[in-house]
Amino acid sequence: MLKNRLVQVCLVAAVVVVLIGVAYAAAPKTYQVTGPVLSVTNDAIVVQKGTDKWELGRDATTKVTGDLKVGAKVTIQYRMTAVTVDVKADKTK
Numbered sequence: 001m002l003k004n005r006l007v008q009v010c011l012v013a014a015v016v017v018v019l020i021g022v023a024y025a026a027a028p029k030t031y032q033v034t035g036p037v038l039s040v041t042n043d044a045i046v047v048q049k050g051t052d053k054w055e056l057g058r059d060a061t062t063k064v065t066g067d068l069k070v071g072a073k074v075t076i077q078y079r080m081t082a083v084t085v086d087v088k089a090d091k092t093k
Contacts, residue, residue, distance in 0.1 A: 037070050
């Protein structure tokens with residue numbers, strides 16, 4: 001009986017590990033940008049990277065650690081997500 005219980009626990013643990021791996025594999029690649037903050041709003045953060053200004057959207061789920069304000073040096077982790085996709089007709093037909 002103890003052996004059956006141990007096998008069940010091991011199977012459940014294996015399933016959990018596989019599901020966690022699938023969840024991470026399904027997420028788009030994460031990128032980062034580092035630089036001083038030029039502006040902050042409820043919807044966006046603008047960061048200076050070299051001579052470029054990077055505007056990154058933000059919402060209520062964006063986790064902020066520390067005092068986010070203009071002039072602060074930040075490193076922002078982000079993902080690229082498609083907003084719209086417009087498929088063009090195949091001209092060979």
